[in-house]
Amino acid sequence: KQVALASITIFGAKGDLTYRKLIPAFYNLFISHHLPSTFSIFCVDFLAVDDAGYRDWLLEGVNEFSRTGRADAQKWTEFAARITYVQGDFMKKETYSTLKGQIQKFEDKQQQRGVRMFYFAVAPRFIEVIADALCNQKLCNRDTLDRIVVEKPFGTDLDSARKLNRYLSKRFKEKQIYHIDHYLGKEMVQNILAFRFANHVFEPLWNNQYIDHIQISVAEEVSVGRRGGYYDSSGALRDMIQNHLLQLLCIIAMDCPKAYEAEAIRDAKIKVLKSTRIYNTEQVFKNVVRGQYAAGVVGGQPRRAYREEEQVKPDSTTETFVAARFFIDSERWKGVPFFLRTGKNMAKQSTTIMIQFKESPHKIFKDDITPNQLIISIQPELEIGLLFEGKVPGLHMKLLPMEMDFMYKDAYIESLPEAYEALLLDVLDGEATQFMRADQIEWAWKVVMPILNAWEKSPKKQLQSYESGSWGPTAANAILKPFAKEWFRLN
Numbered sequence: 001k002q003v004a005l006a007s008i009t010i011f012g013a014k015g016d017l018t019y020r021k022l023i024p025a026f027y028n029l030f031i032s033h034h035l036p037s038t039f040s041i042f043c044v045d046f047l048a049v050d051d052a053g054y055r056d057w058l059l060e061g062v063n064e065f066s067r068t069g070r071a072d073a074q075k076w077t078e079f080a081a082r083i084t085y086v087q088g089d090f091m092k093k094e095t096y097s098t099l100k101g102q103i104q105k106f107e108d109k110q111q112q113r114g115v116r117m118f119y120f121a122v123a124p125r126f127i128e129v130i131a132d133a134l135c136n137q138k139l140c141n142r143d144t145l146d147r148i149v150v151e152k153p154f155g156t157d158l159d160s161a162r163k164l165n166r167y168l169s170k171r172f173k174e175k176q177i178y179h180i181d182h183y184l185g186k187e188m189v190q191n192i193l194a195f196r197f198a199n200h201v202f203e204p205l206w207n208n209q210y211i212d213h214i215q216i217s218v219a220e221e222v223s224v225g226r227r228g229g230y231y232d233s234s235g236a237l238r239d240m241i242q243n244h245l246l247q248l249l250c251i252i253a254m255d256c257p258k259a260y261e262a263e264a265i266r267d268a269k270i271k272v273l274k275s276t277r278i279y280n281t282e283q284v285f286k287n288v289v290r291g292q293y294a295a296g297v298v299g300g301q302p303r304r305a306y307r308e309e310e311q312v313k314p315d316s317t318t319e320t321f322v323a324a325r326f327f328i329d330s331e332r333w334k335g336v337p338f339f340l341r342t343g344k345n346m347a348k349q350s351t352t353i354m355i356q357f358k359e360s361p362h363k364i365f366k367d368d369i370t371p372n373q374l375i376i377s378i379q380p381e382l383e384i385g386l387l388f389e390g391k392v393p394g395l396h397m398k399l400l401p402m403e404m405d406f407m408y409k410d411a412y413i414e415s416l417p418e419a420y421e422a423l424l425l426d427v428l429d430g431e432a433t434q435f436m437r438a439d440q441i442e443w444a445w446k447v448v449m450p451i452l453n454a455w456e457k458s459p460k461k462q463l464q465s466y467e468s469g470s471w472g473p474t475a476a477n478a479i480l481k482p483f484a485k486e487w488f489r490l491n
């Protein structure tokens with residue numbers, strides 16, 4: 001059900017997200033014929049630039065960041081002709097009346113009212129102002145056609161998220177609000193649902209009777225870079241755990257939804273968050289480890305310490321690494337620990353989920369048996385592997401772990417769509433399955449609030465330092481015990 005007519009508005013037209021992600025994604029959707037046959041992109045920002053200069057700047061972004069490489073000159077010209085730069089201050093009413101005039105002119109020419117998408121690629125302080133103006137100007141008032149897309153951070157804690165939810169829900173219907181978490185657009189993340197619920201091999205084993213523990217790792221090679229100003233008041237718990245890692249946890253732990261349909265899937269995910277154990281302060285320090293990177297070397301390049309990064313306080317206690325042990329108090333997961341970790345300036349980039357199964361209850365071999373592991377690699381490789389014990393070829397019965405492997409790069413030659421492509425197309429199609437619902441965001445905040453509060457009360461307590469280029473502080477190993485031997489080795 002491809003939409004025929006759409007106007008797309010990006011607030012934050014001169015920002016990094018527009019440059020690196022949004023325009024390259026729209027361009028790739030355009031060249032793969034996924035955009036509506038008639039569309040127009042209005043890019044709103046404060047700075048004064050003309051259309052031509054603005055389009056040239058966007059082209060640089062596409063050439064550098066698009067998964068399909070440098071843009072094709074003719075296709076880019078066709079695409080860029082549909083981009084209009086709208087200069088305006090987000091705080092001023094005139095900005096929105098100018099925008100309204102432009103959108104109406106475009107729709108009048110087509111003699112129909114198409115889909116309107118409004119993407120908030122802006123700092124959080126502008127969300128309410130823009131939402132209010134869209135509402136006052138009646139720019140986004142048809143609930144079947146008009147949508148807003150809101151980027152994280154969605155609030156800085158439970159109270160602010162609730163306030164923002166209330167604010168938006170007074171102005172738009174829930175089905176008009178798309179809270180984007182780009183992890184949900186990643187190809188392998190979407191495949192987890194297919195893998196779990198379209199096969200009957202694993203689902204019967206997907207519980208505490210057969211699963212020993214689960215590890216979810218999002219290791220990043222990148223530092224905070226130029227985002228020190230934002231990051232220093234945020235930290236890894238707010239930046240990564242509250243959203244991306246808890247989303248992965250939900251997908252791994254959820255029950256089979258009634259149907260492949262937005263509300264059923266989101267209900268199933270919320271059930272996981274509602275059953276996640278909430279810690280008291282003492283439990284926080286036993287179950288959660290935080291770290292901050294010191295200087296070191298990543299990929300052969302020297303890296304400075306976090307406290308020396310631009311716009312970071314020299315005595316900052318902000319965490320750049322978190323490892324946490326969570327429990328889901330449900331019949332399915334009772335007693336199964338979920339270990340989550342994420343950090344910046346780590347040895348390698350790797351987003352991997354490892355599901356470790358229990359050992360066979362009856363042992364007939366002399367050799368030590370390595371428990372079965374199901375390994376889901378989300379990035380940079382896309383791969384599903386199953387580690388099993390097998391007989392080493394030869395005259396004796398000797399066992400060793402072996403691996404069954406499915407690698408995307410061997411199975412598919414075409415380059416895979418970027419997360420933003422999948423998600424932007426979903427918004428145009430009115431498909432909300434891969435977006436977070438407001439109550440889900442609040443439940444995710446409920447899970448992390450005790451941790452935030454405990455750390456805020458004792459900012460230095462148990463804050464570990466780790467060398468850049470390592471796998472994080474050694475203290476992170478302690479939370480595995482007595483459940484698991486070690487963190488899964490990422491490679």
Ligand code: BG6
Binds near residue numbers: 220222239
């Ligand atoms: C963003 C975080 O949401 O996700 C960044 O704000 C982080 O700090 C990024 O680097 C990671 O995304 P990806 O797709 O590179 O794994």
